[in-house]
Amino acid sequence: MHSIAPAILLTVALPALLGAAATEPQRPNVLVIVSDDQGWNDVGYHNSELRTPHLDRLAREGVELDCHYVQPQCTPTRVALMTGRYPSRFGLHATHASNDQAYAIGTPTMARMFKQAGYSTGMSGKWHMGSLPKWGPNHHGFDYSHGALAGAIGMYDHRYRLNNPKYTQTWHRNLEFIEETGHATDLTCGETVKWIREHKESGPWFFYVPLNAVHAPIVEGDPKWHAMNEHIENIDRRFFAAALSHMDSAIGEMVTALEETGQRDNTLIVFTSDNGGIHGTYSGGNYPPPDPRLEAGFSSNLPLRGGKTEAFEGGMRVPALASWPGVLKPQKMTTPMHVVDWMPTFANLVGGEAPAAVPEEVDGRDVWPLLMGKSPPANLEPRTLYWVWGSNSARVWEAVRHGDWKIVRRRNQPWQLYDLSNDPNESTNLADDHPDRLAEMIERYQVERAKDAPSAR
Template sequence: MTNTPAFRRLLLLVFGACSVFGSMSAAEETEQPNIVLIISDDQGWNDIGYHDPDIKSPTLDRLAAEGVRLDWQYVMPQCTPTRVCLMTGRYPSRFGNHCCRASNEHAFSFDTPTLASVLKAAGYRTALCGKWHLGSKPEWGPNHHGFDHSYGSLAGAIGMYDHRYRLSSPFVVTWHRNHEFIEEQGHATDLVTAEAVKLLEDARDQPLFLYVPFQSVHNPIVEEDKWIEQNSHIESPDRRLYAAAVTHMDDCVRQIVEASQNAPNGRESLVVFISDNGAVVNSSGNVYPPPDPKLSNFSSNKPLRSSKTHVYEGGIRVPALAWWPGRLEPSVCKAPLHAVDWFATLVEVGGAELPADIAFDGQNIWPQLTGEPADQRELYWVWGGNRDRVALRAGDWKVLRDGRKKQWELYNLKDDPYEKNNLASTNPERLEEMLDKVREQKLGDAS
């Protein structure tokens, strides 16, 4: 896996040639960059300016143009599963069915190495500002999983001014600072941003790992007129409201990026931005604290197929970028990447060591970010409390079953990126070959 001696020798060659760090096995403390990992919530493929010019996201568009735009960034089809991937470097199905869907349960055991705990062991101060959703009780919170500081919602989406979770849930009270419930005034996106900026401004000596999983742009969507007016060119009022949330979040990303460039510790900063899953497209409303309006066709995964919670491309392929001035050249990365890859990648960037006794599913993708060709690899998805939806990509081929009672489907993504031509009946040999790979991956899943 990614921690073998041969792999480390390859990294030394690659990084030495690129002069990224003085030493790749463990970067000197003075060379450890600040790492800012920003996650948007439910932002679809077509919900960013560089895919749809109607969307006003100037900061994210600029970062994508100046950094590496990740054109094949995969995640899981829903929030909790993607966060499991990011924090552990392993597929959520490895931990059990509760991790394969949005869940308030405790996701993984306290002794599970996380991105925060591994970077902390390498000298980083670690902080989370935003949405945790990997265990919605304070006793399961981020400070028990490697974070020195945490702020935001322990549970999932919240009322943007109300700051409470679903009103019918036992986890309705969720807004906290370091696991102590608090009451505050303000829009959640602004509050999270202010906390993140303050942490960057207070970064004096240690390198900082700052994880910013926004509650935005998940519904319920509540936005001020100043953001709506910037999107007055959009005819649909529901799409206009959503676009306002994107513009608002984009401005908050600007504030965080600017603060990262002026951090008192004088370190460079790597900024990574990813959406946690594809767009939900329609919302029934009246689920979260009001106002929680019904919205129709307000977000978009076009031209990708389907939406959030599904294993077609529209549910799992999202906008993403990596930005590090002077270290990452402007480019478009077309290698298939997965959320599980960021664990190994950021651990290496931070000069930390991967735990040697764990079979990680991700790999260090820094070579791909710097232009190295990608090897053929397998990517794997399981979604649902009953593992209803399953997919696997190997090379250009993808097999999926988008429901327990559905038939297996087969696509060649090189020829058919929008999954219009199901080849399962005309290519049974390839289908069976792909299903063998699915069965092999399932051997690693928790029962």
């Protein structure tokens, strides 16, 4: 079966598997890296014209997650990652990009789980799960935080680019607004490298890196990023590629810092994108750029159908990987997994107090056996995966996958049915040909919908 992978980068180390002393096992570090609006065809290892040598190396030497699912937009993917639960469990407001508080303070989160297990916890980058300091990461288990509380920002001025004065100033350190000079990708990379170097001897750590790249507005002032992509004929695609090259280089710097501090072999790196790429023009808000190309995505999800904010594969199946030298053997993992799986996977990997910090109602599953190349346990294949992408007032896109079958619809239109094993690009709707299968899938949908918060049902 064809598969496709997401774009987030994560790091965890498990020295027990690396031969650490049995009496005092060193506990793993965890680094999670998430790119923004990076499509399926926006990595070199998917035979793209775009060059991503650092991501390519991680995928080649680790586990390429060929069927890694996320949510169709930024905020809901972050909610799913941090809580291990589908965003609709918290309400309709959590299923789409928003400045509102995504979930209540006190909600079990990945950072809180690591903190309870004795980890130092930090992050740098785009939060986007509540754009005011009172809803920021330090209230959800992070000891240290830096970056943007809101979503789309200018890459050099670090201001929220939509016309809402309440959120214009958003760049912060530990929830205190600050002014910094430099490109957001460089600033986030610098904070991450600093954390890695400063925590070399301080015990286990978890660091979360939700990059602003390659979200619009795309602004790359350094000509070297453009020069690296002169082989791309389409000038708009070349413009996007410059931002991607910058991001890939930053990821390379993070890996180098791990190597230079002797932490690479006890660090697991997981990378994923937060959603599929934008296809077509994106013109959200009153932030007139000097060049109209800055408002376009120019990303690619080919050969998948659809893109960001849609429940077709191109909106939710993204580039992703896990790399851990000496522990994870190179392989392409084709079993479907979802971003909600990382919280329970990390909890069981870390052990100690971490599993107790994961609530019973999580939607995720422990996928560590799959990452280790073992056969899928009974609770992983087949399994039901579920998506809702909404507005403030309605469920706009819905989808369910079980085994190789998937149903998808927009608003209250008829369900479409696809056999992803034979049609991964969703070109042939089989709803009329397989009414019994369609009915079975709708029943699975109803079971999942009943678990949603009242506002999302």
